[in-house]
Every structure is written in C-alpha cells, then in structure tokens.
Amino acid sequence: MSALTDTFRMANGVEIPKIGFGTWQIPNGPEAYDSVRTALEVGYRHIDTALAYGNEESVGRAVKDSGVDRDELFITTKCPAEIKDAAGARRAFERSSSALDLGPVDLYLIHAPWPWTAIGTDHRAGNIEVWKVFEELYEQGRTRSIGVSNFDVDDLESLTAATDVVPHANQIRWFVGNTQGPTTAWCKQHDVLVEGYSPLATGELLDDEDIAAIAKRLGKSVAQVSIRYLLEKDVLPLPKSTTPSRIRENAEVDFELSAEDIAELDTLGAR
Ligand code: NAP
Numbered sequence: 001m002s003a004l005t006d007t008f009r010m011a012n013g014v015e016i017p018k019i020g021f022g023t024w025q026i027p028n029g030p031e032a033y034d035s036v037r038t039a040l041e042v043g044y045r046h047i048d049t050a051l052a053y054g055n056e057e058s059v060g061r062a063v064k065d066s067g068v069d070r071d072e073l074f075i076t077t078k079c080p081a082e083i084k085d086a087a088g089a090r091r092a093f094e095r096s097s098s099a100l101d102l103g104p105v106d107l108y109l110i111h112a113p114w115p116w117t118a119i120g121t122d123h124r125a126g127n128i129e130v131w132k133v134f135e136e137l138y139e140q141g142r143t144r145s146i147g148v149s150n151f152d153v154d155d156l157e158s159l160t161a162a163t164d165v166v167p168h169a170n171q172i173r174w175f176v177g178n179t180q181g182p183t184t185a186w187c188k189q190h191d192v193l194v195e196g197y198s199p200l201a202t203g204e205l206l207d208d209e210d211i212a213a214i215a216k217r218l219g220k221s222v223a224q225v226s227i228r229y230l231l232e233k234d235v236l237p238l239p240k241s242t243t244p245s246r247i248r249e250n251a252e253v254d255f256e257l258s259a260e261d262i263a264e265l266d267t268l269g270a271r
Contacts, residue, residue, distance in 0.1 A: 003231060003253050004043040010168040011191040014145045016074050016107070018231060019251060020046035022197065022240030028055040035242045036062035042248045048171075048197075048238050049100075050078035050111055051092055056099035063102055074106045076171075078149060079134075081112035084126025089133040097142065108134060108143040109171055112150040124158045131163045138165060147171065147193075153186045160190070171195040171238070175205060176229050177268045184235070196230045199237040210268055214261055221249060228253045229265050 007015035021039040026032045032055035049059045077096045079089050114121045134146040147169035160166050170187050172180050174196030187194045205226050215225045227250055230237040239250040
C-alpha cells in the first residue's frame with residue numbers, strides 16, 4: 001500500500017495516483033521548480049497546477065529534468081475561472097499546454113463555475129460553452145480526462161444536463177470539518193472522482209487541538225492524520241508545501257485510521 005503510487009480509477013478507466021502535490025501560491029522559478037523536483041524525488045507521481053498559478057513552465061521543466069517517465073506521471077492543470085467562452089478556453093489550453101510542454105495533459109479542469117471576483121454568479125451558459133471545448137480536447141486526445149472544480153450540485157446538474165461527457169473529477173475544498181456533504185454524495189452517485197483541495201485548510205488545521213490529540217495517540221502529525229482522513233473517505237488529497245521535510249511527511253500516510261478515529265474526526269465538523 002502506498003498512497004503515492006496506488007491509484008483511483010476514474011469513470012473513463014484512467015488511473016490517477018491517490019495523492020497529488022499541490023502548487024498553488026508557489027511562484028514560478030526556483031521555488032516551483034525545486035518543490036516539484038523534491039516532490040518527484042520523494043515519490044509523488046501526481047502534480048496539480050493551473051494556468052492561474054503562473055508556474056506551469058517551472059512545473060513542466062522540473063518534470064522533464066526529473067528523469068521520471070512521463071507515462072508514470074499524472075499532470076492536472078486548469079482553465080482560468082474567468083474564461084467562459086469557447087475561443088478563450090481554446091487559447092487557455094494552448095497556453096497551458098505549451099508552458100508545461102509535456103505532451104497531453106492528464107486532467108484538465110474548469111477552475112471554477114464563476115470568476116473569482118464574482119463568486120456565486122450565474123455562468124451556466126458559459127460553462128457549457130467551455131465544456132464543449134473540453135469535450136473536443138478530450139476526443140482529440142490532448143487531455144486524457146476532463147473535469148471541473150468548485151462545482152456544487154446545481155452547477156453539476158446544469159452542466160451534465162446539457163453536455164455529453166460527465167466530468168471525470170470535481171476538485172473541491174475538502175478537509176476535516178469541511179466535507180462538502182451534498183456535492184460529495186452527488187459525485188459518488190455519478191462516479192465523479194472527488195479531489196480534495198486544501199486538505200490542511202491552507203494551514204489552518206495544523207494547530208487544531210482535537211486533531212492533535214488523535215495524531216499524538218497514533219504517533220503521527222496533524223498533517224498526516226488530516227491527509228489520511230481524505231483517503232479513508234475515497235477523496236483524493238492535494239497537499240501543498242515548499243518545505244522538503246513536510247513534502248515528505250505529507251506523503252507518509254500509509255497507516256489506517258480506526259472507525260473510532262474516523263467517527264471522531266467526522267464530529268469535528270460540528271464544532
Ligand atoms: P494545504 O495543502 O491545505 O496547506 C498548505 C499550507 O500548510 C502551507 O502553508 C504549508 O506551508 C503548510 N504545510 C503543509 N504541510 C505541512 C506540514 N506537514 N506541517 C506543517 N505545515 C504544513 O493548502 P492549499 O495550497 O490551500 O491547497 C493544496 C492544493 O490544492 C493547492 O496547492 C492547489 O494545488 C489545490 N487548490 C485548488 C484550488 C481550486 O480552486 N481548485 C484552490 C486552492 C487549492 P509550507 O509550504 O511553508 O511548508
């Protein structure tokens with residue numbers, strides 16, 4: 001059992017390593033390059049980036065320099081949340097594709113159903129238009145799978161009612177105390193892989209005393225228990241760190257949480 005190399009199988013049969021390395025807020029250049037090189041040395045085989053992160057060029061270069069076979073790697077990138085038209089989506093994909101320079105992408109996501117400056121606004125028609133470009137890219141083999149991010153049940157219902165390919169994955173904010181019940185249930189029912197972003201709540205979970213008590217009992221760190229919790233729920237964790245020791249620590253999650261530990265973590269959402 002290794003979370004780094006074990007895979008989830010998406011509805012289209014594509015295998016995706018069960019833990020991914022997150023790269024949000026890691027600047028392009030030495031920081032992104034070094035972090036991704038470290039992650040690959042530690043054994044991560046799945047990297048999560050986005051056009052909006054501005055670091056695809058360093059991610060691609062780190063992958064190429066690592067010497068790891070491209071076939072062993074899974075690379076996700078995302079079409080910016082602000083783009084809600086077909087021409088914009090095609091341009092965004094070409095930009096990501098040439099910045100990464102790694103051949104076909106493994107997973108291409110709509111970053112969010114609305115622009116970040118207008119969260120919650122209605123872009124159903126625009127998302128359908130963008131998704132039809134995603135379907136073309138998928139058919140052409142330019143991306144091996146396609147998905148969405150930050151989509152709730154309504155967003156998923158309206159997209160799938162008007163398009164052919166059901167998203168293979170939905171990447172949502174998911175951590176102890178924030179388990180996205182209705183969206184997660186919809187995704188499981190429709191065979192959409194749930195990827196959990198910010199599994200440490202962007203660092204906020206790290207001084208949580210309740211998780212710390214469980215971690216102490218198990219001889220693990222708060223980060224490890226928090227990441228393991230997602231795996232126990234069949235949600236794919238995407239931890240981020242630029243610190244080599246933490247990059248390693250976050251991947252050492254090959255232990256099991258007992259039913260009691262999980263039940264206790266489940267109740268922390270009600271705090
Ligand atoms: P996260 O993984 O929840 O937490 C990262 C923070 O925790 C950083 O400050 C990091 O510090 C610290 N940290 C990491 N491991 C640690 C450890 N073992 N011990 C102590 N501190 C630790 O944060 P995130 O970046 O919000 O989310 C992860 C990934 O999800 C992103 O990078 C991105 O790929 C994805 N994401 C996607 C979306 C979306 O809209 N689709 C949105 C947000 C995030 P250092 O780096 O200083 O070590």
